[in-house]
Amino acid sequence: MLLQQIGAQSYRSGAGAKFATLIAAVRASLSGRWGDHLIRTSSILTLLAAWYIGAAYLPASVMPAPHVVARVLATEIRSFGIWNDVAITLTRIALAFSIAMSIALILGFAMGLSKTAECFFEIWIIGAITMPSLVLILTIYMVVGLNDRAAILGAALPVVPILTINIWEAIKGIDQKLIDMSKAYHAGRVRIIASVIAPQIAPALLASARFGLGLIWKMVLFVELLGRSDGVGYKIEFYYQSFNMSEVMAYALLFVLIMLFLEIVALGKLERYLFNWRPAQRRF
Amino acid sequence: MSHAASIEISNVTKTYPPRGDSAGWKALDRATFSVSPGEFVCILGPSGCGKSTLLNILSGLDDQYEGLAAIHGRSVGQGAVRRPSVGPRTAYVFQEPRLMPWRTVRANIEFALAASNFKPSEWRGRIDNCLALVELSQFSEFYPLQLSGGMQQRAAIARAFSIEPDVLLMDEPFSALDELTARRLRQQLLTIWEKFRSTVLFVTHNAFEATFLSDRILMMTKGPGGKFCDEVELSDLSRPRSYEDVRVFEKSRFVVERLVSHIGQIDVE
Known part of the structure; x- marks a missing residue:
């Protein structure tokens, strides 16, 4: 304690004093709501600048500048053609996500709660996680046929093992002491699952949902590219084949914006609502 | 005997x-x-x-x-x-408070009351009574992590008595x-x-x-x-x-x- 004080004093009195005040001033202006907005804005500007630099060094056919892509996107949005594909892809994402999450929840819960299920499914899950998604998707297309059902399954199944592992680990991490407390207070099985176990794994479930959504959307593009003739993935592949990178990026950009919206507004709100009991996070 | x-x-x-x-x-x-x-x-x-x-x-x-x-x-x-x-x-007070951090003090006690099949209409009265006994009345809507260790243990004691245990x-x-x-x-x-x-x-x-x-x-x-x-x-x-x-x-x-x-x-x- 004393040493720290001496250290701080010598620091202040030395040449670093001015620098320290400057840092403190910057810190003060950056903390708080407006500081956050400032940092976010500069983050987006930095990204845009990096894109412009890339566009300046590469041919326009390879990397079109942001404003070119924005203009293409504006035309696409006005023409409504893009909305049809976005709607199709979003539907596939929603279906694939529900399927993947449901299977992962059932498997993860079973493996977390039952020793037998854990023993039985462990090899499946570890095996499945090492299997390349491409092989899985192609197999599903071969077995189910080149149709929408296969596309949705193909997007969902590769994500199941990783989500299962997340949920399984979350259940293994449940606080046994709280469960003992519930039992000592005569709580029944259903009440323990609903009131003691579920809230404890909610953070992991939410994290899995976010993570799963991000993976699924990439998988959906992949299955569309491989075996569908509509959707954003197909369009991106189509424009790529005709060397139209502005369109490729316009489609990708719109989708990133939609997913960002889902992620930040929908899931972020849910997170704040679910976890308002946590004390404010301290940073080191 | x-x-x-x-x-x-x-x-x-x-x-x-x-x-x-x-x-x-x-x-x-x-x-x-x-x-x-x-x-x-x-x-x-x-x-x-x-x-x-x-x-x-x-x-x-x-x-x-x-x-x-x-x-x-x-x-x-x-x-x-x-x-x-x-x-x-029976009620049990452990070495640690064992409160659920995502529930307020009141909701933690409600959990014990619900588990012991007390009617919801009785909850408020019982909880207010027990919190008053451990001098935590003003803290009923606080989350456990906002309270000190001693206060948390008092909340756990209030929870124990709220179900009017035959054996503690x-x-x-x-x-x-x-x-x-x-x-x-x-x-x-x-x-x-x-x-x-x-x-x-x-x-x-x-x-x-x-x-x-x-x-x-x-x-x-x-x-x-x-x-x-x-x-x-x-x-x-x-x-x-x-x-x-x-x-x-x-x-x-x-x-x-x-x-x-x-x-x-x-x-x-």
């Missing part, structure tokens, strides 16, 4: 099976005692003598034991169905607190207990605490194979008791001497 007993433990033996390369451990060896309704009994013994094991058996958390463990004549664990709407209610099990509930806080909580516990008159079985390794709180102290030998070796009657110490009371202090010295004579070394407080 056996029918009138609130808690009855008869020839209870508990052996933890060997695990991996560690040998099995006999935690309790033919432990026998009984507690009358409304009695405050402390079990005093060194660490590892099987005190907590005993509470886990009585609360139904541990049902792998030999012998008889019964509360109000109903045997606990071993396949016995525990339905609080029918049988006697306490496992060194004050050992993690600083001595001044612990003193206040002991005093508070006695005040509340006088109101409810639940049967209390309180486990501790602190001889002074045991003397200050209880009507009777049961002493246990060191593990393995913890047994009851002695008993000290304290009903002659009148209540309410005070920390300044010389008789309490004298008695606790006597308890320590007795304990040392059984265990052979001074490793208890």
